[in-house]
Amino acid sequence: xxxxxxxxxxxxxxxxxxxxxxxxxxxxxxxxxxxxxxxxxxxxxxxxxxxxxxxxxxxxxxxxxxxxxxxxxxxxxxxxxxxxxxxxxxxx
Numbered sequence: 001x002x003x004x005x006x007x008x009x010x011x012x013x014x015x016x017x018x019x020x021x022x023x024x025x026x027x028x029x030x031x032x033x034x035x036x037x038x039x040x041x042x043x044x045x046x047x048x049x050x051x052x053x054x055x056x057x058x059x060x061x062x063x064x065x066x067x068x069x070x071x072x073x074x075x076x077x078x079x080x081x082x083x084x085x086x087x088x089x090x091x092x
Contacts, residue, residue: 014085017080017083017085018080018085021076021080021087024076025073025076025077025090028069028072028073028076029069029073029091029092031069032066032069032070032073035062035065035066035069036066038062039059039062039063039066042055042058042059042062044056044059077090
């Protein structure tokens, strides 16, 4: 990738990499948000409630999925940085 003034020149392969990065980043962000909604809509039950243990197991699994998607997203960002590309203003 080259820059001269306000022009940036990059190869088609780099554009494809950036497109793949965006697609994967957006997919992981969406999946993470979906799991967060599930977690938010599954509050803890009182300890003596029926199925409280199953609910906590479900909530733990959801929390693990959120963490996993976040790590995958972070690894994706690190991989694109390792190629010398810094992506600014990434959505949360």
